Amino acid sequence: MASQSGPPFRRIADEIARRIAEGTLAPGERVPSTRQIAREWGVALATATKALTVLRLEGLVEARPRVGTVVAAREPAPVAQQRAPARHRAASTALSDHELTRERIVRAATDLADVEGLGAVSMRSVAARLGVAAMSPYRYVNSKDDLVLLMADAAFGEETYPDEPPQGWRARLELAARTLWRIYRRHPWLAQVGSLTRPLMLPELMTHAEWALAALDGHGLDPETMLDLHVLLYSYIHGIAVHLEREAQAEAATGLSEDQWMDHQAPAFAALTTATRYPVFTRVTSTCKDGYDLDLDALFEFGLKPLLDGIALMIETPPSRRP
Incomplete structure (x- = not known):
């Protein structure tokens, strides 16, 4: 049984360690997130974070990006044996x-x-x-x-561009788009920061803007059109990326993966497809080969081509014939 003495974060860490030692939480299995700990034990998020930090320092859990904190692969020692040396390990690992x-x-x-x-x-x-x-x-x-x-x-600032850019404006914009997408994919929370109408004045973000604008420069586009096209490309990437973090938040809040959530929606979906009000939706979804799976990476690649095709029409149209 977990100790009832000591600071709250220590008691929480001991309880989770007990669950790991008893096999209730198996190696590779997710442990409660900071939000779940805060809710279950009635503590602040900072206390929950400190409890998980202690468990990481003790080697009982490890953080996996976009998965969460999971039980470490190695077999933990009993809680009673860990407690005294763990405090020494935490003290030596923590920064001064x-x-x-x-x-x-x-x-x-x-x-x-x-x-x-x-x-x-x-x-x-x-x-x-x-x-x-x-x-x-x-x-x-x-x-x-x-x-x-x-x-x-x-x-x-984690991604840079080559000193020698690829040939052609389209190749340069494709590189810019895929570079930004990789960054958002690596850090899904990033799309939650700032908004399109109140852009972030960040030097490293401007590096990406400069690359995109340079790709559009010299093709007879007026300054306003260049800026509009740059904002359109950026908002396309950002608009898809914002759902990366929202999906992670939804999974943390509901405990359901995307597939599990869709399974729960089956009755509602069936009701929509049997209604007579939505004939096109019913026909399209019922005739999709192997069903329709929304994959954000595939959607990003799918939408990038027609977006660049539209920019190509503007660039290839003589200035006198542009709207």
């Missing part, structure tokens, strides 16, 4: 305030957002992940809002 840097804070916050979502990021949760005092990150970052901007700038 002298070792803390802005870059480490941003990296820790990014890792947390990649696994748990942007909502799990706070100054306290990042401090808990790093094993430092709750107020220590404020010496390097003023607020959570500033931290999220630093995270976004760092994420956009």
Whole structure:
């Protein structure tokens, strides 16, 4: 039975460790997320994050991007044997305030957002992940809002472009689109930051904008049209990417995978396809070969071609005949 003494995060960590030791949670199986811990034990997200951090330091769990925190593959020792040495391991693994840097804070916050979502990021949760005092990150970052901007700038800076661009505007725009898509795929939370009408003024994001605008430059397009086409391409990528994090949030909230959720919707779907009000929908969905699976990666590639085809028509149309 878990200890009833000690700080809340320690009691939570001990209880999850007990479940792992008893086999209730098997290797590779997801452990409760920070949101689930907060809900089950009635604690703050920072406390939940600290509990998971302790378990990671003890080697009982590991974080897997877009999967969550899972039970580590190796066989854990009994809780009673772990507790005393675990505190020494946690103390030796945690950073001291002298070792803390802005870059480490941003990296820790990014890792947390990649696994748990942007909502799990706070100054306290990042401090808990790093094993430092709750107020220590404020010496390097003023607020959570500033931290999220630093995270976004760092994420956009993870991909660069070749010094020698490929031949032709289309190849350059394809490269820009796929580069941004890879970044959003790696960091699904990123699409939740900022909006199209209030763009982020981030140096690393501007690198992608500069590349796209340079691809459109020199083809007789007026400045407004160049900017419109750039925003259209960016919004296309961003508009699909925003659903990466929403799907992860929905799965965390419901406990259902996308396929499981669709199975639950079968009665409602059947009711729609048997109604007479939607004949085209019924015909199309019933005659789809092997059914229709919405794959965001496939949808991104599918939509990119007609979008670039439309830009090609504008570029290849003489300026005097453009609308």
